[in-house]
Amino acid sequence: MNGFLVRMLITAISLWLAALVVPGMHLAGFGTVLGAALVLGIVNAFVRPIVILLTLPLTILTLGLFLLVVNAMMLGLVSAMFSGFSISGFWSAIFGAIFVSFFSWLASAFIGPSGRYEVMVVRRD
Template sequence: MTGFIFRAAIVALGLWLATQLFDGLQFDGPVTLLAAAVLLGIVNAVVRPIAVILTLPLTLLSLGLFLLVINAGMLGLVALLLGGFAINSFWTALGASLIVSLTSWLASGMIANNGRVEVITMKK
């Protein structure tokens, strides 16, 4: 459970960073930002695998680049489901999904599955 909370906080950080970089992404407040992070985690766990399977031929033809469109679509779905969260254009959603993905990827390397922060040391 703590791992999910840490990951939701990381996604919230990525969403906040995306709002700083893109003018077309707005949140009403910090509670909406946290709710969007949790809802994005749920949407990515439930809806995204179905979307990936249904669009597998397009993903293969585009050499995987269509996954970026799927990520932007998941962020757009969260914006539709959650009041107080707005995305103005597809390109804003695409850029924001890239920022959230990069932030999550960088931070998830430091968090174990059980939610503990991992410290990697090298012995000489």
């Protein structure tokens, strides 16, 4: 449970940073950021695998680039659920999804399953 909360906070911070950097992406407040991060995690856990499975031929045809559109669709779905979270267009959703995905991946790379900061040290003798 601790790992889930840490990842949700990472997603919330990356959503907030994306709203600051990406033009056309707006978040109203702190509660909206946390709610959007929670719903984005739920949508990515349940809806995204179904959408990926349904669009698999198109994803293979585009050599995986269509997954950017799928990520943007999930972000757009979350923005449709919150009145304080808005995305103004397709390109804002694409750039926002890239930004959120990259920074969530980067921060999660240092977080283990228990939710703790973990670093692997390799010693060469």
